[in-house]
Amino acid sequence: MEEKVLVEIQKQERQLSTYWRNLHWRVCAVLAAGTAIAEILLFFVLDAASLISCTVPTYLLRYVVVPTVINGALVLGCRKFIENPKWKENQKDRMVAITMTLLCFVITVIHGAFTSVYMMFVLPTLLTTLYERKRLTVTIAVLGMVLCVFSAFMPSWDPDKIVTAYYFSDILICLLVQAGTLAACWELLEFQHRRQQISRRHDMERFSLQQKVSHDALTGVGSRSALNRCFEDLEMQRNYVLVLLDIDDFKQINDQLGHLNGDQVLSELGSLLNEACGKGTAYRFGGDEFCLVLSDTDNEEAENQMRKLQERFHQRMKTRFPQLSMTISLGIHQHQGGESALQSFRHADEALYCAKACGKNHIAVN
Structure with a gap:
């Protein structure tokens, strides 16, 4: 009886995880689309203020077309992956989380002049906590910190990016914030795990009681x-x-x-x-x-x-x-x-x- 109840509970948890994965992908799609719209609006603002330091075609290619194509490819590729029945559920969850991390990487590369954008790497780490898997959260957090460092030290895509000691101190602060976020998420996952154990026990007791009330013990039919x-x-x-x-x-x-x-x-x-x-x-x-x-x-x-x-x-x-x-x-x-x-x-x-x-x-x- 307990095994049947546990299987039913796990089935419901998988359904909830699938729902969150699809919602997580939509967040990625909104992030990609929102970035493209923000780039277009920013172009008109900077153009009106005569703050564009390059030609208009170069600006549109560098800040609108290229990132939009890359982000669109990431989002569509991720969708095709998670719809493939050959892949396991945990692999699909990992792919959505990695896709969001890569979207943040593209944004930091394109807009490296603004060190505040590096804080975006906190977002994928936070969202993975809803899958309630510590290994996935740690993987995404470490990947985000690696990409943060790589984006900071790679050749500049943004010509307005100025690398100074203050710039690297801001990057260090961003890394510390990501590490702190990971520590907080770890404690949150530990709390969720304990709460899940308590919830499962209650669900098993409730399901067992429902079975006793709903089924005739002698004949096995409904009561x-x-x-x-x-x-x-x-x-x-x-x-x-x-x-x-x-x-x-x-x-x-x-x-x-x-x-x-x-x-x-x-x-x-x-x-x-x-x-x-x-x-x-x-x-x-x-x-x-x-x-x-x-x-x-x-x-x-x-x-x-x-x-x-x-x-x-x-x-x-x-x-x-x-x-x-x-x-x-x-x-x-x-x-x-x-x-x-x-x-x-x-x-x-x-x-x-x-x-x-x-x-x-x-x-x-x-």
């Missing part, structure tokens, strides 16, 4: 309370069939075979019902009384399914308890427009009453 919740959901559906059934002369079975064997008969029937439901769900709402909710079917199809169920139950019980002939009777009702789920249940109950009145091992359709 009476689960059937009541199902009725609430059925108010929003139109195409379904209700089947009510019980075991013919079940009291006689208990009297002759004993209650333990009677419980085994119920358990076997529950197993057969789960197998026969297909798209539907089986519930136990009384001692030997069961309800099947069959979706996207009609009376004729449901009747054919139930005849097979009758035969399988009879043959299985004949093998296990040859001294008694055990059968089931069923009532079938297809939901009609304007009916509530409770009204449909009552019609199915009336059909079951007719089936019992006609004799054993009978099916009645209302």
